[in-house]
Structures are given as structure tokens and as C-alpha cells.
Amino acid sequence: MNELELLREWDAEATPLSDTARTRARFRLYQAMRAPASPVGLRRRPLLRIAVAGVAAAAVTTTVVIAQGTDSAPRTQPVSVATVLRGAAAEERRLEKPIAPRDDQFIYTREVIKETPVGGGPSKTYVDESWTSVDGSKRSYVSELGHTQWVPRDKPGQSTWPxxxxxxxxxxPTDPDRLLIALRDMGGKPDYNRPTSADEWPMVHIFLSGLLRDPVLPKGLRPAAFEALSTMPGVKLLPGRTDGDGRPGIGIQYVGKPGTPWADGGPVFIFDEKTYRYLGMQDQRKAGGRTYNQWSHVAAQAAVDRVRQRP
Structure with a gap:
């Protein structure tokens, strides 16, 4: 009998874990197996869902070049992680157009993904349109990198993240501090009085970054997530980035400790270098023995009445 068979038989009469609890367990098992091995990054772009977060952290300050105008020389201005993410939260609150879908509707999204092979090669752009059942009672129709599929309706007790x-x-919660604790204590009752330990931050990061990957969120939740990310340890600022359309931006990236996922850097959230408006995400994926740089942003979102209906 091998170790996997032992695991299958252990406490076989117990109630099955929820998907969220299983994700947490797998993550902790992964950490135990990897330490003290060499760091490995979790890079694969998920089909619909996986995370980030934070609370007490020193903001990393970097100097970026800001153009004053065509007739003046560029000047330098110190910018911090907190400045960018709080600015992004303010822009999101100013620009967001919240939707209030009915349970019998679908969330429509159109996401644009640009990929370029690392080491050279032609770029390819995908336009993914998806229709996700609001309450999970209907089949959803989703697309990832041009591949479409029907997703079965939710089963009783089924859960996903996000x-x-x-x-x-x-x-x-749409309060940043409470959101972090809710993500840390996922699956149980949040303990808002308990400090978050150092070994809990990577898991919080996974849940929060997965939340930020979700193309459509209720009013106030994305700004809260940006503000929560601004306070977490292990977040750094990357000036001089561009989004998939070549617009200049500032990157924000979570970097884990050696031996943990994303030790070499997680996905990069890109923000406009002047307004701090969120522009999209930069990531990598591996397929067929090759690695691809990937830029993505949401081009449209709405609540619609049926699959393949567009706003």
C-alpha cells in the first residue's frame, strides 16, 4: 500500500471537504513537500479562478519618471506600493459601473489576452467571451484562449474560488482589513482580533489574487481588494511596465519567500503610471514545452438574460 492509498483510506467516513478547504489543504501540503527544496512558481493562468491579500507591511518606495509635458524635462517622483494601489482603488470607485444581476441571469465578459513566446516568435491575441450563471443553477458557457466549453450547473455543496x-x-467584506481576515479564515468564522502570522500570508495572497482575477465583482469589492493588497508584506513595485496595448504603466507584484509558490514573483497587476487606473494583468503560462508572456484585460462586462446574448 503506497502513501496515496493510505491517504484515501484515512478517515474515509468523514464528510468530504469543500473545494475551498481542499485548496487550502493542498496548498499547505505543497509547502510541506517543497521546503526546503528550490522555489517553484505557480504560473498557470486558471480557467476562471485562484488569489492575494495582506495587512501589516512596510510599503516599498521606488522612484519613477513622470513626464511634466512636452516642453519640460521629465522629473522624478517617489511612488510607493500604497500610493499606486490606493490611487487605483480611488479610480475604481470613481469609474466603476456596478451591476445588480438577477439570479436567473448570466454574467457576460469579454476578455482580451495577448501572448508572446519567450525567446521570440509571433504574438497571438485571443478574445474570450464567457457567460457565467449568476446563481449556478444553469449551465455556463466559458472561453479560455479560444477554447470554449459548457460548464455544468453547480451541484449541492459545490464551491469554487473565486x-x-x-x-x-x-x-x-468591502472593508480592506476585514476582507483580508475573511480570506485568511476562509471556510470558518473570521477572527478579526487575531493577528495574521507570517506563514499565513502566502495563502491569503493566493485567495486575494484569485479574487482580483475575477473579471466582474460587486460594487466596492475590487477597490477593497486593491487597498488590502497595499498593506500586505511581500509586495513590490515595478516601474516601466506596459500593458498589452503598449500603454506605459507601473507593475505591482507579490513575491514569496524561497521555497514557497511565487518565490520568483507572481502575476503582475499593471496600473496607469499617471492616474493609477487598473489596466490589466501580466503573467506567464507554459504549454507544449514553451513559455509564453501573457497580457490580459477585461474589455466588456454586463448582466444578460441568456447565453450568447451580448450587451
Whole structure:
């Protein structure tokens, strides 16, 4: 009998874990197996869902070049992680057009993904359109990198991260500090009085970054997530980045400790270098023995009445 068979038989009469609890368990098992091995980055762009977060952290300050105008020389201005992310939260609150979908509707999204092979090669752009059931009671129709598929309706007790059901997303706190604790204590009752330990931050990061990958969130939740990210340890600022359309921006990236996922850097969230408006995400994926740089942003979102209906 090998170790896997032992695991299968252990406490076989117990109630099966939820998807969220299973994700947490796998992450902790992964950490135990990897330490003290060499660091490995979790890079694969997920089909619909996976995370970030934070609370007490020193903001990393970097100097970026800001152009004053065509007739003046560029000047330098110190910018911090907190400045960019709080500015992004303010822009999101100013620009967001919240939706209030009915349970019988679908969330429509159109996401643009540009990929370029590392080491050279032609770029390719995908336009992914997806229709996700608001309450999970209907089949969803999703696309990733041009591959479409029907997703079965939710089964009783089924859960995903980020939540696919709008009602579950709306239960998440829009207060940054409380959001971090809710993500840390996922699956149980949040303990808002307990400090977060150092070994809990990577898991919080996974849940928060997965939340930020979700193309559509209830009003106030994305700004809260940006502000939560601004306070977490292990976040750094990357000036001189561009988004998939070549617009100049500033990157924000979580970097874990050696031996943990994303030790060499996680996905990069890119913000406009002047307004701090969120522009999209830069990441990498591996397929067929090759590595691809990937830029993505959401081009459209809405609540619609049926699959393949566009706003």
C-alpha cells in the first residue's frame, strides 16, 4: 500500500471537504513537500479562478519618471506600493459601473489576452467571451484562449474560488482589513482580533489574487481588494511596465519567500503610471514545452438574460 492509498483510506467516513478547504489543504501540503527544496512558481493562468491579500507591511518606495509635458524635462517622483494601489482603488470607485444581476441571469465578459513566446516568435491575441450563471443553477458557457466549453450547473455543496455565485461574492467584506481576515479564515468564522502570522500570508495572497482575477465583482469589492493588497508584506513595485496595448504603466507584484509558490514573483497587476487606473494583468503560462508572456484585460462586462446574448 503506497502513501496515496493510505491517504484515501484515512478517515474515509468523514464528510468530504469543500473545494475551498481542499485548496487550502493542498496548498499547505505543497509547502510541506517543497521546503526546503528550490522555489517553484505557480504560473498557470486558471480557467476562471485562484488569489492575494495582506495587512501589516512596510510599503516599498521606488522612484519613477513622470513626464511634466512636452516642453519640460521629465522629473522624478517617489511612488510607493500604497500610493499606486490606493490611487487605483480611488479610480475604481470613481469609474466603476456596478451591476445588480438577477439570479436567473448570466454574467457576460469579454476578455482580451495577448501572448508572446519567450525567446521570440509571433504574438497571438485571443478574445474570450464567457457567460457565467449568476446563481449556478444553469449551465455556463466559458472561453479560455479560444477554447470554449459548457460548464455544468453547480451541484449541492459545490464551491469554487473565486465564488462563481454572485450571492457568495456579495458576502465578502468591502472593508480592506476585514476582507483580508475573511480570506485568511476562509471556510470558518473570521477572527478579526487575531493577528495574521507570517506563514499565513502566502495563502491569503493566493485567495486575494484569485479574487482580483475575477473579471466582474460587486460594487466596492475590487477597490477593497486593491487597498488590502497595499498593506500586505511581500509586495513590490515595478516601474516601466506596459500593458498589452503598449500603454506605459507601473507593475505591482507579490513575491514569496524561497521555497514557497511565487518565490520568483507572481502575476503582475499593471496600473496607469499617471492616474493609477487598473489596466490589466501580466503573467506567464507554459504549454507544449514553451513559455509564453501573457497580457490580459477585461474589455466588456454586463448582466444578460441568456447565453450568447451580448450587451
Amino acid at each position: 465564488p462563481s455565485r454572485w450571492s457568495e461574492l456579495k458576502q465578502l
